[in-house]
Every structure is written in structure tokens, then in C-alpha cells.
Amino acid sequence: MDFKIYSLSPILQAFIFGIFTWFLTLIGALVVLLSKNPNRRFSNYMFGFAGGVMLSASFFSLLLPSIEYSKNLSLPLWFPVSLGFLLGCFFLFILDKITPHLHLNFKIYEKEGVKKDLPVYFLLILSITLHNIPEGLSVGVSFGSLKYNRNFEHYLNSTSLALGIGVQNLPEGIAVSLPLLASGVGKFKSFFLGQLSGFVEPIFAFLGALLVSSFSKILPYALSFSAGAMIYIIVEEVIPEMERGGDNDISTIYFIFGFVIMMILDIFF
Helix, strand or coil: CCCHHHHCCHHHHHHHHHHHHHHHHHHHHHHHHCCCCCCHHHHHHHHHHHHHHHHHHHHHHHHHHHHHHHCCCCCCCHHHHHHHHHHHHHHHHHHHHHCCECCCCCCHHHCECCCCCCCHHHHHHHHHHHHHHHHHHHHHHHHHHHHCCCCHHHHHHHHHHHHHHHHHHHHHHHHHHHHHHHCCCCHHHHHHHHHHCCCHHHHHHHHHHHHHHHCHHHHHHHHHHHHHHHHHHHHHHHHHHHCCCCCHHHHHHHHHHHHHHHHHHHHHC
């Protein structure tokens, strides 16, 4: 190919696209600087859209490729996909239990994880950071797999995943920064903390690509692991948050719209 990024190592590509997804979180968080009256319902809609993108990406960009790569192993086809998926769910379950955090729009007495006397805004940041860990891993694992399937079609699939994650990070940046503003945090601090929640994505994208590039046989497990982690987050974090403030029907419509957008990206590429 004649464009430079395609010729870079998969690990470096994963890191670059991880930065891209974080940057779109930053763009979304910028909205808080222009907002006068934080709208809780709008945050719910944005989380609905983000959840739809995550669910679609989990299936089309992670589980289906995991099934394809599992065909190269001398194991029952269902085993790598199921084991990786369960391990991903368990990994996020453990993080959820040990990380002190507070879901957006929840009361302070509803905070979860290890009990620590931390500021509310910090608990909110930790909550959304949990969202972004599996997203970064997903991007990293997908690009890391390019080491074993270096064709342009597979590159486009990985790019569409990163684009989809980035697209849902725009409303996610909005959905994080607005509640921070509503909780009494200043505009510039809400923006800074809102974009900071996405900073883990390039880190985990790099780690995911590095792991997959080093051990080829874990690829199907790693893909389904990322899917399991994302779906756990959808069920445990995203859906409760999007339904917390009422207008559940509209939030559901945004969820479906996000799913379809990501599905179109996968099919198109």
C-alpha cells in the first residue's frame, strides 16, 4: 500500500488508533465548555448510543473474527470463544468489585467497589475509565491480529472497529463531562476530567496489540475476551446509567441507532 500508516507495525498502529479514540473523547468533552445548563436526559441518550456501538462491535468486530480464528485450532470451535468471553466478563467483574467508583446519575451512597473516601468527581472518573479499558483492549487486539493476517480487508475491519469506538467516544465524552459539571465541578475541570477518562484507551490498545503479537495462539481467546469485557460493561454500567433518568424509550432508540451505525461500518468495510 502507498499510505504510510498501513506499513507500520501492528503494535504502533494500535497505539495510534488508541490515541485517535481518546482524542474523540476529548472532542466530546469540549461540549461542556459551551454548555450553560447540563441536560441529564441528553447524557442518557448519549450513553444509549455508546452502548449500541459497543454491543455491535463486540459481535461483528470481535466475536465473529474469534470464531474464524478458532477454526485454525485443534479444539472444539466453541471452546476458545466461550472461554475467552467468560474470562473477559470475569476480568471486568473483578475490576468492578475492587475499583471504587460511582455510576453517573447515581447517589453517593450507591458507590461501588472498595470503600474509599474519595471525591465524587473522582469516583465518576473511575467509573467511566472502567468503560474504556475493554474498548482500548478491543482496538489493540484487533490491530495486533494484523501480524497474522496482513491483508487490506482485515486492516479495514480493524480500522472500522477503531472508528466505531471513536464515534461512540464523542457522546461518551459529553456524557461524562456534563454530569461532572452538574455535580458542581467547574467547566474547565469537568472538561479535563472528562477527556482524561479516555486516556487509558491508547495504553490498553498498546498492551492488547503487544500481547497478541507475542503469542499467536491466544488470538481467538483475546478477541472473545475483549467482547466479554465490553458486554459486561454494557450490562453492568451502560444500560443502568442510560435508564436512570427516565425517557427509557428514547434512550433505547439511541441504543439501537448506535448498534446499526456500527453494524453498517463493519459491513461497509
